[in-house]
Amino acid sequence: MLVDAATVLPHVTLLRLGPGTNLSTEPPTQVGVPVTLTAPAGAELSVRFEAELGDAVGYWHPSQGSMRTLPADWAGKLVTSLVHSAPMGALYNADGQVLFGWAADRPVDELTIRYGVSEEHKTFAVELHAAADEQRLQMVLTAAGGSVSEVVQRLAGWMSARIDTPALSAPTLATEPVYSTWYTFTQDISAEVIESEAALAVPMGCRTVFIDDGWQRLAVGRGYQGCGDWVPDPDKFPDLRAHVRRVRALGAGVVLWVAPLLLGTNSDAYADLAKYATQRRTPDDCFVLDPRHREVREHLAEVCLRLVTDYEIDGLKIDFLDTAMRYQGTPPVGDIHDVGEAMAALLGLLRTRLDQAGHGDVVFEFRQPYVSPAIARFGQILRASDCPADAVVNLRSTIDCRLLSVGQVVHTDPMMWSPNGGPEAVAQQIYAGMFSVPQISMRLADLPADQAEALTGLIGWWRDLAPVVLEGSIEVTGTERGYTTVRAVHDALGRAVVGVYAPVVVDLEADLPSEVTLVNATPASSVVVRTHTRSITAAVLRSPSATDVGAVSPSAADLVELPIAPYGTAVLTLS
Template sequence: MIVSTLSTEAVTTAELAPATFEPLLDTVEIAVLAPGADPAWTLSEVPGGLRMLRVEAPGSPVEIRLSAPLGDTAGYWHPKAGWSRTLVADWEGRSRVSLIDGLAAGCLYDYSGATLLAFAAADPVPEAALRFGVSEENDTHVVHLELPPSTTPHRILFVPRSPSVARAMRLLRGWYEKQTPAVMPVPEAARLPLYCTWYAFNQQVDATAVEQQAALAADMGFGTLILDDGWQRFGSGRGYAGVGDWLPDPDKFPCFATHVARVRQLGLRYMAWVAPLLLGPRADCYEQWASYAPALAKVPGAHVLDPRSPEVRSHVVRLCVRLVRDYGLDGLKVDFLDEAMAYAGDGRGDVGQALTLLLTELRTALLAERSDLLLELRQPYVGPGMAAFGNMLRSFDCPADSTANRVRTIDTALLAVGGVVHSDPLLWDTTAPAATAARQLIGALHSVPQVSVRLDALPEDHAEAVRFWLAQWRRLRPQLLDGTVEPGRPDDLYTLVQAGADGVNVVSVFSDRTVPVQPAVHRETVLINATAENRLVLEVQDEGAQVEAEIRDPSGRIIEQTRITLTPGLHNLPVPNMGLALIRKTA
């Protein structure tokens, strides 16, 4: 296939310079362009059932064009998709990625959920630009990758046609795991429910209030506490004009180290929020570092330190080590690293490579200080390239939005390597019914739940709901975090999620639909009803079995225990909205 060019400022991919396409894999075709060079490419099989594309064009930027027939295409997912996960026109689909901002990866899939094209950059550090979407002129779906000059071959992984997006991503994730020997260790505390102060207090935190919440959190089943924004000097007003010194506000925390020690004595690990690349004009150190921070941050009031400077990297490492050492912290919540993208594309060096140097130095220094260090990173800097640098990978901010938390945590988990995925802290109206609290907890079940409400303000039924769902989450952690997860199509927003391991299958249901179960195969099936109905319609897909059914309400109270025979076909099971059913095989 030959495409023609109509203008130098191409609106659609059909208007770009002509290129000759060749067969690549399944129904996907490829064309490779490199100005001033004669590019060569090969495709070979690599362990794990994947294919590796290698493109050589030394010293020249490279454009890789992929094209696939539309067929029965339903959507296109990529790590920065957000809510746009159906099909867009190629004049609309754009993405720029780097180590700290997504990954050059994508997956085209059809209405059955099967993949038509699944790929990911094997080397996720360099900055890259992507263009994608439906070519209206050619009736195809295209993906164009623009890669910077390299002295080594560009490597892109491809997955042959797969029955689901999740399965394709598992194969890619498995490859990254084997190729990343220095994954940051994941302490047990990173895999425990976490209490965060942000939505509960915003910046109005102090030692007394935090210690009160910590005592309640320890009793309710939390394992770690994060002190978020507001602990530092000038930490008020929702702006960042005062950041940079990273010293405790003496009015809020007269002796920060003593306060941290008191919380840790309750049995909780203690982490603090820091945004080490932000620099505000009110900080004492502003004059010293202003020349290293010429770009304004997107967040209000601050500039961004340029990590390409060795002096900046040393400064960031020193300040983070000082926080951990001086105050006895168990770890850090490192925020706003993606603000460094303000320097991307300015011709003065690759930001992703600079961040790799910074994070490598930071990891080495912090692990020397604490071998069990906790380090939280946040979307969009949670891709495979960050596996060596963080062990807690958090969903992007979505206050009170259980749907966004579900979608974002599952999106992150599709390509998460090493670290464990965390939800954005859960927030809900404490005057609403207990089902409201349960809804938020259920939305975060397939990740480590973080909670941020004032625990002392919870009505008793809300507190019961928190205790119950955290206890269920701990019991089902082998399935929810470590099991095989099949969430369905991305454009369906993961409204039926299955997670299984060790003969236990957890099925979370978020829309009114038939729920596939195999009671003869699984010794226990956990059905979570997050729909608007007070029942689930089961479709028994194996020979069936005699089971014990235990039904619980949103706060965990048992409302029915019975023995039933599940035969092949459809069954109506009364399960309250935001409740669950435990189905255990008896014969």
């Protein structure tokens, strides 16, 4: 059924409702126009919006990955849930201004979304399909105007405000730089190796150690055929609790990896749980437990509680939750039929059990693509997806997460680099993730002296800037290119950080505070800034190792070329 689109938003050119779906609107708010969709029981709730394409160059959504530009409407398809993406998006132009944005109040339940350019109508379309048992869906549609970062954060806040339970508060441990074992050792880890590396990592500034895959029995060959029992390998970790205590005595918290949904055929648990795991994860030689079964949720909550209590860990890195989406669209089983709702029930049960046992402050790390604002009530850390040594993807992923996160602390994917790359290789990785908490995964005992010095200096540099880059307001440019500049401004501290990731002129706008740290995250030997009405009264230059290497004379010129070394920085004082 076609509806007069102009009654909803002036630049919405077409609005089609599915059979039985009804629409009503409310007066505009600061976020946009509230829209309520309803459908009778048994009827699919569906709607299609088409907005003016204008001068659009890209479409931002939580699962965009490397596809930053405009897909065709026959190509863009996504099913969202608590553990996969989130129902929202924003169409924007080359100036980074949003032309059309939307969000729906279904960050938990499964929702099918089609999106992209309509070849026939020369418009941008968004089409939603809810399950037949969903009789009501609330949306908000934004008018043109506002930057990508502003609009995305407003839409994420709108979704979060419709969730009954607030986001968990993040403890200090969530904001501490991390030493991760994964890329360094993969599954070849032991208590002795981790303790020796932790003794080096803590003085460098890492205050948390993430013990990744490999600690558990039957963890060999990069596969998951042994997952399911979640007990320590007796040869690698003869006394895991004592090991955790020794690492904590060095000055680091300990977070333990677990993939609770994975069930390997070699595990002792397989015989009892196989009937609840009908979907096979072929590349990793394991099955996926179906969270729609009450028995699965009870078992996994007990497993995770046991890990926390038995080994006195500070947190869990909970991996592969998105594998639950393998059951999306399969015949209903168990007591909860929707995968997203089942995962919410599982995580809620686990949090309740931890609270009852006196461990309510335990940290959970979640990883892209489970980035829904609704998941912030279960976990305090949101990490970028796997991208070993890929600074481009780490930047893109962490900023995507920063714009979407509500209350969570964003972490980088663990950083690794070539030992032969010099300090610049270290700086390139740190700068890519500097608007989030850095995770480091290099064998520190074997790190060349110049890189060890650079890593120590850069982690100290990041710790000094942490209040600005983690708590400041974020603005971006070049979204369609994976972000060419990113800036964080903390007005109360009078400080700002601007990361430059492409050879562009950087505008030092009037709203910037007097202290600006300018980061040259490129191989260029200078950065050009446009001062507008500002003057540079002082500038201290720093090397890729974060050591002072010189200064720049004051300048009142409109365009200034600052001789910042490749992967170096400058601290500017503006008047």
